[in-house]
Amino acid sequence: MIKDNYGKFHNVANTLVEDEIAFTYIWILQCLMKATNNITPKVFWTDSELGLINAATHVFSTTPHFYCLFHIWQNITKYLKIKLGTKFHSFSKAFYLCRNTLSIELFE
Structure with a gap:
């Protein structure tokens, strides 16, 4: 591309x-x-x-x-969703917050 x-x-x-x-x-x-x-x-x-x-x-x-983030997310869903159960939603929010961070300072 x-x-x-x-x-x-x-x-x-x-x-x-x-x-x-x-x-x-x-x-x-x-x-x-x-x-x-x-x-x-x-x-x-x-x-x-x-x-x-x-x-x-x-x-x-x-x-x-x-x-590729699409494939990373597919694997996260495939392998962690069942293991995390009800905690998966909060994990998802934290994951996307990290992913969308635009600087090292904000990430840390």
Whole structure:
């Protein structure tokens, strides 16, 4: 995805893969680098796919990596909602308060 000068996001590339291993993702990311004249991304977002994370670390070694909040929230809901029970609502509020904090000082 790229963000244009109007603040809109656009898809840059798609790929279909036979497997989800680092070797395959490395090849894909190297092709992307070649297609963009070796312009590395400013940030890289993934859905916690281990093969892609390893490939991105290899190909984009200086690019900060982040996990997609949508997928993080899916996992929180899947694994914590039942365990937290009635406390889940207050946990959710605290989680989003942390997530939406705009500075380190406010976060702490």
